[in-house]
Amino acid sequence: MSEKSSATRAPSAPAEPARLLAALDDDQRAVAEHLSGPLCVLAGAGTGKTRAITYRIAHGVATGAFAPTNVLAVTFTARAAAEMRTRLRDLGVGGVQARTFHAAALRQLSYFWPQVVGGGLPRIAEHKASLVAEASGRLGLGADRLAIRDLAAEIEWAKVSLVTPDDYVRAAADAGRPGAAGHDLTTVARLLSVYEDAKTERGVIDFEDVLLLTVGVLAEREDIARTVRQQYRHFVVDEYQDVSPLQQRLLALWLGERHDLCVVGDVSQTIYSFTGASPRHLTEFGRTHPGARVVRLVRDYRSTPQVVQLANDVLARAGRARSDAAVTLVAQRPNGPGVAFEAFDDDEDEARGVAARIGDLIRRGVAAREIAILYRTNAQGEAFEQALASAGIGYLVRGGERFFARREVREAIALLRGAARAVDPDDELPQIVRDVLAGSGWEAQPPAARGAVRERWESLDALVKLADDLFAQRGAGLEAFVTELLERAAEQHAPALDGVTLASLHAAKGLEWDAVFLAGVCEGLLPISFAETPEAVDEERRLLYVGVTRAREHLVLSYARSRTPGGRASRKASRFLDGIWPGDGVRGVPERARRRARAQANADALATxxxxxxxxxxxxxxxxxxxxxxxxxxxxxxxxxxxxxxxxxxxxxxxxxxxxxxxxxxxxxxxxxxxxxxxxxxxxxxxxxxxx
Missing domain, CATH: 1.10.150.80 (HRDC domain)
Structure with a gap:
């Protein structure tokens, strides 16, 4: 059950406790110093939560309070887990398990399955689509690709919510769920049951079964639960506002009767309720763990005061819907440019206008990879792809082809692995990687051509830059670099590429850029038209807050009055920006406008x-x-x-x-x-x- 660190990636010597604490602000230090008992960290966007919890682990190891192999840090994405491990290694801490819930559960389930059931763990189905289609066909429902996707999402919600087919109708009605793909609750309940039959007949399990089966093993086998609890004695859970009932059940079984748990979350970034996530576990942490210490991280080191003010304003207008656990951010960076608001005639005009602004930023020295266009639905991205391509600006779509699945990347890793066996020990990593990749078409300067040629070069250049970073941070050699690449490939932790990022607001969570363009910020898109309940609208507001807080310095909000050229200009700015959008004509704007004018005067005094x-x-x-x-x-x-x-x-x-x-x-x-x-x-x- 223990994890050994690679000899080729030995961490630097652990930092002294005093030096670790000296690198933190007062609130982060309070997190790092609390090493025993329950701890709840309410961390606003950009307040250094990852820094606080990694330094807490490093401080616990440095003082002897934690043994590295007894720590399990859990987060929600492989990328975040990899980032946590990287930071811990840079602090001289190896051996800590930092994984997603699913990765941690799969590791335990694979280890204990032969003991509990015998044989190997059943194959995990990579996708539900074929299984859902088979179940739908058996019921005579018929379903197109979109319907299959919606039914698969409903199956996932039921399973992470610990809802069985027999309980689905009642539970879905209580949760206000209308069914899926046009089918009523009773029909979906039948589909859930047939889906489970289809899995059993094929001898496969799905992604959610990994958690369910691990829960079952730990709940039924006290000897195995005891073994796991002896291995893991200190727990950290990041993004705790996104925990589902199933994940919370697994966490409770890992803990047993203990309370050595640190959770970190931000109720204002709860944007996955539709998948079964619930901030209730975060807001009620003190009831579940009596005597828990609560620390608020409010100092925003990411964004300028102008961006922070808008983020706070968006939440402040939530009224009673705002949770007491929400934090008000306090900007720590110097003043920056004001937030820009733009209304365009139609979607094409908006895309061209945004591309023009991006071109201007790039000419002023902002790197393309530090710019993002964020939108509510993936369908909005096509217009921006066309506009950027017409402007000769490189871009990448987050959620598109995975970096490590690209042919040139796979070939480059194979070449680097081969070179590792014959490398001159006196050569430094950056030069070795440049020499090896030069044979694959990498050059110091990007090619003039765009399209596939430029995309290939950008992939190879991302590997070169990653080698530079690892050598600067750790003095890594080629063998350690190859190990890093293989681990990143397994976790889909891609390096940054040199192009403007296009992403949905949901996909942007956890990321940040120097410049962010929030597009389509209007009624019908944000909030989305099908957000009909107050709870759904509140989540849409939080989605806007997440988008705003992705920006470090430059922030532009825009929308198009009409969908198509010459169409009726019926769109209006999002209700979430009432009193914020300049000249929006909303009741009460004159006083709000005066407040904005005073705020701008304050900003001007600071800027001058x-x-x-x-x-x-x-x-x-x-x-x-x-x-x-x-x-x-x-x-x-x-x-x-x-x-x-x-x-x-x-x-x-x-x-x-x-x-x-x-x-x-x-x-x-x-x-x-x-x-x-x-x-x-x-x-x-x-x-x-x-x-x-």
Whole structure:
């Protein structure tokens, strides 16, 4: 059950505990220092949650609180798991299991299956389509490709929700599910049963069965459960808001009666409820694990204040739908360009306009791979593909052909494996990889041609850049590089390619770019037209929030008034942007427009250097902490305009502070000492104790 690290990828020496903690902010440090008992981390977008939990594991290993092989870190994508392992290795920590729920369960199930059942584990069906089609045919339903897809999705929902065919009608009705592919609940329930029969007859299991069978083994065989619990004593679960009932059941069996569990999540990024995910496990963590420590990560290191403000505004308008567990982000980066809003005549016009803006960014030095176009439905992507191609801008569609399935990539790995047996030990990895791939057509400069020739070069160049990164970070040699590639291929953890990314909002979760274009931000697309219940609309709002928070610096929101050229201009900006979209004519906009004008004036003061950005950031962070501690709106403590005035004047005495607009006697008495301490570069520890 234990995992051995490759000798060719030995991690660097573990960092000293003090050095690890010194690299974190106060909230991240609180996560890293909590090494025993339940811990719930409410982490906003861009707040360094992966950093916090990897440093927590590294700190636990460095202090002797954790043995690496006793730690199981679970996340939801192979890419995220690989990223976690990479970070741990860079911190000098090897041997930690960082896997997806399915990968961890499959490893355990494969190990124990001969002991429990005998023989080898049944083959896992790569796709459900043929099985669903067979079940549908047996029932005389008939189904096209789209119907098969919808039925397969409904089967997955039932299984991860622990719903059997006999219970489906009741459970689906309670969940407000209308059936699938035009079939009523009773018909879908029959299909579920026949689907299971078809699997049994073929002697295969599906993706969800890996979790179900592991749950069954651990629940029925106490000896095996005891073995697993002896192996894994400390658990970390990332993206905990996306846990399904089935995954939660497996986690509970891994834990047994123990509570050494750290969960990390953001209720504002719950966008997979339709698949069975539920934030309830995150919001009710304290009830399940009494005495749990709760730490909020609110400092956003990813995005500029302009992007962070929009993200906060989108959530603030959720009203009562917003969870108490949601965090309000506090920007840590310097000011950037303002968020842009654009309305176009039609979809083609929007695609051309976005492509033109992207071309301008690239000419100004923004790398194409640091730019993304995000949209609600995959069908929207075609117009942007055409517009980018016409503009001569390279792009890649996330969710398209897998990187490691490309012929040139497979050939390159084979060449590198062969070269590893005869490499000169004095040669460094970057040069070796360049020499080997030069024989496959790689050159230092990209080809002028586009299409297949350029795509082949970009694939090889991505391998070259990855070799550069691994050599710089770890001093890796060719054998270690080949091992890295093989692991990444198994996990589909592709390196970054040099092209504009096209992706749906769902596919973009967990990623980030310097520039993001959110397209089609209008009624009917965001929220999508079939989001009819309040819960569904709330999830669409969270989807917009996820899209906004993918941007580091440049953010453009756009929509087309008409779908086709010359069509009726019936579309309107998304309701989620009421009071935000400039000149949208929504009731109450004049006052909101005045607030935006004041916010822009504040931003201008910071951008022109009149206000000290570090003082402003420190004041903003202090105010946010105090607002949470006292359950007051932040603006009632000190208004943004007042914070800018303080950061501009930088008063040294209470008398100087009192001269500033927005600072009266009551504010002086309540917060004067804390404000002066911040201006002086000190931390006002007493502020949260005595502030009112």
């Amino acid at each position: 250097g009149e206000a000290d950005p570090e003082v402003f950031a420190a004041l903003t962070a202090w105010r946010a902490d105090l607002a949470r501690a006292t359950s007051k709106p932040a603006y009632t403590i000190l208004h943004d305009t007042t914070l800018v005035a303080i950061a501009t004047a930088k008063p040294r005495t209470l008398r100087q502070l009192a001269l500033l607009r927005g600072v009266g006697a009551a504010k002086i008495e309540a917060h004067g000492g804390a404000v002066l301490a911040i201006v002086a570069g000190e931390r006002p520890r007493e502020a949260l104790d005595g502030g009112a």
